[in-house]
Amino acid sequence: MNIIVCIKQVPDTTEVRIDPETNTLIRSGVRCIINPFDMYAIEEGLRLKDKFEARVTVITMGPPQAEEALREAISLGADEAILVSDRLFAGSDTWATSYTLSKAIQKIKDYSLVICGKQAIDGDTAQVGPGISAHLDIPQITYVKKIEEMCFNSTENGERSESRATHSRDSYIKAERMTEEGYEIIESPLPCLITVVKEINEPRLPSLKGKMKAKSAGIKKWEAKDLDVDPDLIGLNGSPTKVVKIFTPPPRKGGQILQGDPEEVSEKLVDLLKGEIP
């Protein structure tokens, strides 16, 4: 079984500050890390690897230095890593990113499960995971906090239709999906895409042998020309999102605490609500 984990390299937002003049992130000198939610995605992939003897492939779209994030994933135990990187991808929004990643996943062909973190801490959109599943036309389960069951039966022969790889009736996943009120249990055939929340596991630390392996591991690099992509759908051109303005919301003014006995306070409150007291 092959599992694909999509990860993103992000600035460590605990260290990022915003330039009050330009309203943009001050990125210089800020450490880059694997998006924390993706660490749970990697961990879940590695746990399934141990259970099913699966192969875990990590994939990221980003600038050349995102290779670091892939090496870190290998040091944790991932088997293979692919860097999708090209000037032509620059400026991609979540639509173009999920389109491009879906094309890279199609190129891998043989997979049963795609795992993403629920969202990235720099953009917080939570759109790329679901976007990939839509582009691939496979089912999705978002905000997964537990994989209850998973059954994988490989198809009889090695031949596979391109994106609907390893789809057979008795390969399925059953997962608990977090909602605001509680959780839902959803069953889906494989291949399927899930996005995971931090409740799902506790990510491991790298091992020394893993780190040594990661140092010399070969990382595949795919550019636009290596993928079957429509040039109009990638990069800035392929991105319908237009950023009109970025601003820091004004800090909230301090609240007001009304004091006194209940009658007095409720009277004051009513006046305030009516707007009679400035």
Add this chain to the structure above:
Amino acid sequence: MDYLLTEEQIMIRDLARQIATEKIKPVAAKYDIEGIFPWDIVKVMGDSDLFGIYIEEKYGGTGGGVMELVLATEELSKACGGISLSLAATALGTFPIILFGTEEQKHKYLPDLARGKKLAAFALTEAGAGSDAAAVATTAEKKGDYYLLNGTKQWITNGGEAEVYTVVASVDRSKGARGAATFIVEKGTEGFEFGKKEDKMGIRASATSELIFSDCKIPKKNLLGREGMGFIVAMKTFDQSRPGVAAQALGIAQGALDLTVQYVKERKQFGKSISSFQGVQFMLADMATEIEAARALIYATARMTDSGAKKISKESAMAKLFASDMAMKVTTDCVQLFGGYGYMRDYPIEKFMRDAKITQIYEGTNQIQRGVIASSLIKEKAA
């Protein structure tokens, strides 16, 4: 200071640092209060391959030596000098096998120790045999193809938790130090039990227990080296392990100083940060300098040891002596700079002072280290 570490040594240091800050620091106070053994952290250290950093690759390790062990122990000790000891004391119990074990013994024991699946311990001390290690009263009586072990070891680090024990016993008491031998004893062997677990001043996350042997049958193939070599095994082992104790002291001191620098910047008296007072600044400067001097001595000793140098007792003793005295002084001064807050258990600094003390005592007290150094000097002069 740049010590020109190899790429692999930097990886080990960074990995140990990550474990220290992410896994150990948040639980150090809890383990200190409860005094229970930190198996969850030991598992993390094992999964990260830290237990194999001084063991050859063919036995499942990553092929480093004392220098690698020193780097990891230092980093782990910055967060907790007790938890880091699970690694350092396992190394102490493993060195006799590395130095004197047969191929068969190495293949049998080292792979599980390298993976952290099993811990080790070294048992020399007894109620009547502390600094005078040659006075061991535990006996190993030869009976055909096995030995019968009788006696009680005390204050054995990792005691009760470890699976593999290297134990020094006397095969011939009339010969004194020349009548000792070292044996590998596995937990669970009939006649081998654990006595009292000690309640200690510091390094409370480390287990310190009594080992009781009563007609404990040890197969002959578990003898390390030869009969009569027990004391040599112990001394050669200490030569390798003392830089590790020194690194534990170094880490404790550095961990304490790091907290103290942060504290003095935040604490305000007389309308300003206490770090603005020269009296405080000079203390910080002295501490940082002494820590760096200890680090330089320890790293140099570790590298010399790993180079295969034969005579390392003096240097090894110097590293342990200097670093542990330094750590006691530095941690005491750190408590001083925290003032009354430093004396309170709610603040993390007093633990460093309690943890530092042991490094002046075990694996030979600092008086004994001075003795080792002085006798080397005198011997060198005579030659």
